[in-house]
Amino acid sequence: MGFSFECHASCRQTGARAGVWHTPHGCVETPRFMPVGTLATVKGLTPAQIQTTGAQMILANTYHLHLQPGEAIVEKAGGLHEFMGWQGPILTDSGGFQVFSLSELRQIDESGVTFCSPRDGRIIQLTPERSIQIQNALGADVIMAFDECPPAGAAYEEVVAATERTYRWLERCLNAHQCPQEQALFGIVQGGIYPDLRCAAAESLVKLDLPGYAIGGVSVGEEPELIHKIVRITAPLLPPEKPRYLMGVGTYKEMVVAIASGIDLFDCVIPTRFGRHGAALVRGERLNLKNAQFREDFTPLDPTCPCYTCQNFSRAYLNHLVKSREMLGYILLSLHNISELVRFTQQIREAILRDRFVEEFGGWLDDR
Amino acid sequence: MGFSFECHASCRQTGARAGVWHTPHGCVETPRFMPVGTLATVKGLTPAQIQTTGAQMILANTYHLHLQPGEAIVEKAGGLHEFMGWQGPILTDSGGFQVFSLSELRQIDESGVTFCSPRDGRIIQLTPERSIQIQNALGADVIMAFDECPPAGAAYEEVVAATERTYRWLERCLNAHQCPQEQALFGIVQGGIYPDLRCAAAESLVKLDLPGYAIGGVSVGEEPELIHKIVRITAPLLPPEKPRYLMGVGTYKEMVVAIASGIDLFDCVIPTRFGRHGAALVRGERLNLKNAQFREDFTPLDPTCPCYTCQNFSRAYLNHLVKSREMLGYILLSLHNISELVRFTQQIREAILRDRFVEEFGGWLDDR
Numbered sequence: 001m002g003f004s005f006e007c008h009a010s011c012r013q014t015g016a017r018a019g020v021w022h023t024p025h026g027c028v029e030t031p032r033f034m035p036v037g038t039l040a041t042v043k044g045l046t047p048a049q050i051q052t053t054g055a056q057m058i059l060a061n062t063y064h065l066h067l068q069p070g071e072a073i074v075e076k077a078g079g080l081h082e083f084m085g086w087q088g089p090i091l092t093d094s095g096g097f098q099v100f101s102l103s104e105l106r107q108i109d110e111s112g113v114t115f116c117s118p119r120d121g122r123i124i125q126l127t128p129e130r131s132i133q134i135q136n137a138l139g140a141d142v143i144m145a146f147d148e149c150p151p152a153g154a155a156y157e158e159v160v161a162a163t164e165r166t167y168r169w170l171e172r173c174l175n176a177h178q179c180p181q182e183q184a185l186f187g188i189v190q191g192g193i194y195p196d197l198r199c200a201a202a203e204s205l206v207k208l209d210l211p212g213y214a215i216g217g218v219s220v221g222e223e224p225e226l227i228h229k230i231v232r233i234t235a236p237l238l239p240p241e242k243p244r245y246l247m248g249v250g251t252y253k254e255m256v257v258a259i260a261s262g263i264d265l266f267d268c269v270i271p272t273r274f275g276r277h278g279a280a281l282v283r284g285e286r287l288n289l290k291n292a293q294f295r296e297d298f299t300p301l302d303p304t305c306p307c308y309t310c311q312n313f314s315r316a317y318l319n320h321l322v323k324s325r326e327m328l329g330y331i332l333l334s335l336h337n338i339s340e341l342v343r344f345t346q347q348i349r350e351a352i353l354r355d356r357f358v359e360e361f362g363g364w365l366d367d368r
Numbered sequence: 369m370g371f372s373f374e375c376h377a378s379c380r381q382t383g384a385r386a387g388v389w390h391t392p393h394g395c396v397e398t399p400r401f402m403p404v405g406t407l408a409t410v411k412g413l414t415p416a417q418i419q420t421t422g423a424q425m426i427l428a429n430t431y432h433l434h435l436q437p438g439e440a441i442v443e444k445a446g447g448l449h450e451f452m453g454w455q456g457p458i459l460t461d462s463g464g465f466q467v468f469s470l471s472e473l474r475q476i477d478e479s480g481v482t483f484c485s486p487r488d489g490r491i492i493q494l495t496p497e498r499s500i501q502i503q504n505a506l507g508a509d510v511i512m513a514f515d516e517c518p519p520a521g522a523a524y525e526e527v528v529a530a531t532e533r534t535y536r537w538l539e540r541c542l543n544a545h546q547c548p549q550e551q552a553l554f555g556i557v558q559g560g561i562y563p564d565l566r567c568a569a570a571e572s573l574v575k576l577d578l579p580g581y582a583i584g585g586v587s588v589g590e591e592p593e594l595i596h597k598i599v600r601i602t603a604p605l606l607p608p609e610k611p612r613y614l615m616g617v618g619t620y621k622e623m624v625v626a627i628a629s630g631i632d633l634f635d636c637v638i639p640t641r642f643g644r645h646g647a648a649l650v651r652g653e654r655l656n657l658k659n660a661q662f663r664e665d666f667t668p669l670d671p672t673c674p675c676y677t678c679q680n681f682s683r684a685y686l687n688h689l690v691k692s693r694e695m696l697g698y699i700l701l702s703l704h705n706i707s708e709l710v711r712f713t714q715q716i717r718e719a720i721l722r723d724r725f726v727e728e729f730g731g732w733l734d735d736r
Binding site for chain 2: 047076077084
């Protein structure tokens with residue numbers, strides 16, 4: 001089986017491309033949005049429901065799964081696919097982002113990061129070797145290099161040091177990786193907001209001929225203009241015969257801009273987070289289903305949406321569920337929101353295949 | 369369409385019977401457990417998931433739906449079936465039980481009950497006429513008479529008065545009912561713990577030739593012996609050509625005892641409530657999935673159970689989800705628990721059809 005990426009169509013005016021990426025657990029048609037299943041569950045949805053959204057690949061989090069239930073349990077269960085009942089491709093992140101953003105009392109040195117478990121207070125050390133060891137045990141199709149993520153607004157010298165360390169850590173990750181045939185290890189281009197550092201990082205990573213490349217450090221909450229700038233600079237430097245993944249991004253415009261630069265894969269917690277807050281993504285807009293305007297709105301969220309929620313329920317019913325704090329409200333909204341973002345990337349894919357990307361999605365590329 | 373009950377087999381040694389009950393929204397094979405969907409949602413489950421449990425008929429609550437979203441919204445949506453996306457038979461209770469058990473500041477007189485809405489504090493009056501009017505608007509297949517439920521431990525004279533009033537209120541319900549062809553109005557036999565009052569109530573209700581009969585006032589939390597005694601006295605007095613429903617009961621032994629007395633239908637909040645508390649019903653036992661003993665238990669909840677949860681997930685995964693307070697844990701446990709109780713009644717049904725009820729389920733009838 002192994003991994004291979006086929007490009008089926010490329011846009012003549014932009015870097016957009018439509019392809020099929022083969023992984024040991026099946027194909028991923030790109031460009032494509034991937035839902036996040038932090039603790040080996042996409043919040044509120046069964047694998048059967050996730051499948052109906054058109055999602056082909058999902059994410060899980062090494063940091064969270066290391067803390068609970070621990071990778072030993074997942075490994076004994078036969079790996080993540082078996083443990084969580086998802087037979088399609090899975091990607092685990094390295095835990096780096098969570099260690100830097102969620103943990104208290106962390107110490108960073110050349111060996112790795114030491115932090116306090118938020119669950120039971122015990123001291124945990126995560127190193128490149130340890131992250132890969134955990135990800136080998138979890139058994140996802142794609143695993144990510146352990147990187148140092150400098151905070152937003154970090155000074156140039158700080159980012160230089162973090163980017164260089166990220167490269168040295170990547171080499172250690174590659175050495176530690178036990179099963180490159182079964183699990184593809186992606187490198188992550190860091191470099192903060194500094195174009196020259198991004199370029200240098202991309203260049204040195206490309207030389208390692210990795211099975212895939214990610215752009216990190218441009219996640220939810222960043223200035224959209226910053227995301228656009230970094231992606232436009234970095235993505236074209238990555239080898240065309242490998243999949244390209246923009247980490248943590250899943251807003252409409254940012255995905256279109258990134259696809260135009262040649263990005264293939266996206267992930268974001270927005271669809272499930274919005275769902276749990278009673279909000280729906282509908283054609284680029286955010287609807288708050290709690291609002292009284294939906295009380296007697298007996299139309300679906302989006303009459304053109306083929307998802308289970310839109311095919312069976314009205315905005316009035318969703319308003320009732322959300323107002324009543326019923327679990328089913330969060331479930332149905334999460335189901336729709338994931339379907340919506342997957343479908344959006346799928347529609348872009350079809351436009352690229354028909355050579356109509358700029359005609360149909362060019363509007364999103366305008367600065368506004 | 370309308371309503372009709374066919375008895376397909378009767379036990380030679382007990383009152384147990386297996387039948388098919390035709391309703392405007394489809395058949396219910398009896399005996400059968402019905403899950404509760406208080407606010408027009410069986411907590412955490414989509415209608416598609418409910419269907420996979422084998423549940424054929426579900427309940428909703430007039431009291432809760434009157435408070436939120438209000439019956440006017442449900443009626444405008446085209447009725448409960450349309451509103452909640454459940455195309456099978458639905459039963460609504462009268463709101464009586466909730467008014468008496470949940471509301472503060474209630475005043476009871478011959479006209480009805482006045483109480484304070486727990487949502488916004490406004491004063492609401494529920495009368496037999498109002499309950500039926502609301503249930504007519506909700507549009508369930510089966511609606512229940514508005515009854516007075518005396519508290520547990522009520523004195524004889526108090527229960528006499530409540531039972532007599534319940535009869536007068538039933539007559540008013542029948543007069544108020546607008547669509548007896550589409551909605552079957554069931555009477556409820558009350559009478560507390562007093563056999564003579566139960567018998568008298570059953571006798572007077574039977575004379576009204578109602579489309580179905582319920583036994584009320586023997587709900588979750590009552591002494592099992594009391595439930596057995598009342599059901600054994602009351603059920604055989606109800607006409608055999610009509611369905612018999614024991615309200616609020618859904619424990620294994622109590623269902624077998626009731627079926628042996630001729631009861632056809634059950635409802636109970638236990639499967640979803642246990643599910644939300646991380647507990648599973650497995651062959652008569654309650655398993656707390658939070659317990660460390662399940663951490664590395666890679667077997668399903670019940671290897672003989674055909675439900676989605678047991679076919680796809682291990683106890684170790686459920687332990688992980690429940691410990692992580694993930695919604696999916698509650699969902700998968702609720703799904704299993706409902707399947708388990710429906711399947712239990714379905715297995716009893718098949719035993720009755722094969723004339724093997726006492727042989728296969730007689731053990732539950734022993735006093736212990």
